[in-house]
Amino acid sequence: MSAPGPREITVSTRGVGLHEITDHVRQSLSGSGLLTLFIKHTSASLLIQENADPEVQTDLTNFFARLVPSADHPAMSYLTHTYEGPDDMPAHIKAALLPTHLSIPVVDGQLALGTWQGIYLFEHRTRPHQRSIAVSFLRNV
Numbered sequence: 001m002s003a004p005g006p007r008e009i010t011v012s013t014r015g016v017g018l019h020e021i022t023d024h025v026r027q028s029l030s031g032s033g034l035l036t037l038f039i040k041h042t043s044a045s046l047l048i049q050e051n052a053d054p055e056v057q058t059d060l061t062n063f064f065a066r067l068v069p070s071a072d073h074p075a076m077s078y079l080t081h082t083y084e085g086p087d088d089m090p091a092h093i094k095a096a097l098l099p100t101h102l103s104i105p106v107v108d109g110q111l112a113l114g115t116w117q118g119i120y121l122f123e124h125r126t127r128p129h130q131r132s133i134a135v136s137f138l139r140n141v
Contacts, residue, residue, distance in 0.1 A: 011133065014123075043095055069090065
C-alpha cells in the first residue's frame with residue numbers, strides 16, 4: 001500500500017447536531033484502499049449513519065441530549081469542569097462515548113458505504129465551531 005501525506009478538511013458547524021460530510025470526504029478519492037478520518041477535537045464525534053431520513057439525525061441528537069444533559073441540569077450537579085459553559089463537559093462525555101475516528105474502504109474511487117449511509121460530524125457544543133478532520137488514504141498498489 002502507498003500512503004500520500006495526510007490532509008485536513010474543515011467543517012463549519014451550526015451548533016449541536018449531525019452535519020453530513022460525505023461529499024467533503026469524497027473529494028479527491030481515486031483508486032482503491034482504506035480511508036481513515038480522525039476528528040481533532042474532544043467535543044465532537046464522527047459517525048456513519050442513515051442519510052435518507054433527517055428524522056434519524058434529529059432522534060440521535062435528542063437521545064444524546066437526554067442521555068447526557070447540560071451541566072446546569074440537576075442530574076449533572078456532580079460535574080466540576082463547567083467554566084467553559086454548561087454544554088462543555090457534556091460534550092466531552094458524548095465524544096468519549098462515540099467514535100472520533102472512522103476507517104472506510106474505498107473501491108475504484110468510491111466509498112464502500114451502504115445505500116443509506118452517510119458520514120457525519122456530530123457536533124456536541126451548542127454554538128457554531130470550525131472543526132478539523134485529518135484525512136488519510138492508504139492506496140492499494
